[in-house]
Amino acid sequence: MVSPDGDCTVVSDAGVSSFGSVDDAVARGAMAGRRVLWWRAAAMGALIAVHPPDRVWDLAAVHRLVAGGSRDDDEAIWSLRHGLAPGEPQRAVEGPPDLFAAGEPDEVQAGAPLPRAAGTPDWLRSAEHRAAWGRHALDIACWQHDRLAERRGRFSAATAESGAAMLCVELEQQGLPVDRPVLEELIAASAGARPQTEDDAVRARRTRDELVWRHVPGGRPVDLRNPGAVREMLRQAGVVVDDTRAWHLEPYRAGSPLVDALLTWRKAERIATTYGWSWLAEFVGPDDRLRGAWDASDGGAGRMTAGSGLHSLPAPLRPGIAAEPGHVLVRADLGQIEPRVLAVVSRDPALAEATRSDDLYAEIATDLSVDRPTAKVAMLAAMYGQTSGTAGQVLGRLERTYPTAMAFLRSAAEAGERGEPVLTYGGRLVPVHVGPDDTTAQARGRGRFTRNAVVQGAAAEFFKAWALTVRAEVAPLRGRIVLCLHDELLVHVPREAAEAAVEAVDSALQNAARRWSGGAPVRFVSDTGVFHRWSEEKG
């Protein structure tokens, strides 16, 4: 590939220099205090672990911003820059890399095929080649910068996306500290004792199933993992439903021991299968850290994603996430992040005024002359595109009270319905997928998607700006961000630095908000506390 692991391009005030290997860069201390340009943070793990740079431009991360979607391989970056056809990013290149084999790296023209290593691991062997490659990386970065500048010019988003990509590498490396004995207890409570043999596993599974079967008339075994069989089982018990989703069965729970047992079984089954003993063995290391793959921006609106269940850990297991001895977890939740972000990106003065309150939904309720739950549901419905139910009836009041914000959302929805992409506040292109014979209903679906994407995407951008500010401010305290969860941060920090970390998290929020919003009169709040376990409530 064009940027084999280890290709590292450093941009400093002295100009561009390239290093053939990460080891080389680490050895030379090249990163400290530098502005760094590289292809992708994921290939820079060794370097990030030793010398995380202060500021970084990540070609792959910015490419996702500029191009939209999740594709960010080298071919995609190169071909976008050089105007090659999408889907046909390069012509087949056989043999040695023609870019450098020609010896004239600066003569590469638009439309040129992607230069490849082509089995030549030492293709960056000469200083000339490395310098040439550095100039191409810089060229792409400048081009990306110009594309973002054309879109309302929020090129600080590129910094945040690049930093988030680096943070993702750190999150993967460090992992989330777990209290293994507690986690094992919690898993055992749902999945049974750790199976030693395959027979053990089968028996545990059957034991769980029997807790449901005993409520079945006749007591015959039913495949509880087959939705059709479950539906038939329920029908014979007098519970007739179209599907067996939990929210649909919940009303029958009180009157039917079978339904109650089934719903209880599903919770246990979820933990047993997804978060069970094999999950523990696979993702929790010998250092008692839970690790998963992190992605700085998903293919949709650009939120961070994580694997290994890090973003969907069931609440019952959260007591198993705990600080190491001598450390604490500083947990911070952003309050009502999406409507506050909406106030910034839409520049609605009335909604901005409402954000002055800690309890934004109470303020909105006053503005709308409805009760707080109604106001909350209505505002969320407006951002999700819901039109039915009681929320639909309040939409009119919402339109009259916050016309600028509602017009902003409507505009985004209309773009999606027309099949047009939208841009987030930070300039991320959010493409929509249009089929050749989409129905009106599918167009509406696209509208709901883009309506939500401009809010959810901007919230993700603000979250990253906040997280990166926190990362920098807690570093001197030996604090490390160990989890990012859309509007929530967990910082692992030595106990004696707990209060300082809380102050850092909160001041970072104000700093990030001021910079990110361009000084808009919109308030952001966080609920921040010091805990031993993730599950703990503020006391």
Next chain:
DNA sequence: CCGTGGACGTA
């Protein structure tokens, strides 16, 4: 073997 849909966890 692979894609799809049901189901459910999180925000």
Next chain:
DNA sequence: CGTACGTCCACGGC
């Protein structure tokens, strides 16, 4: 007909 994602499962098509 409220958004997004990750994961496991059974099924039906190869």
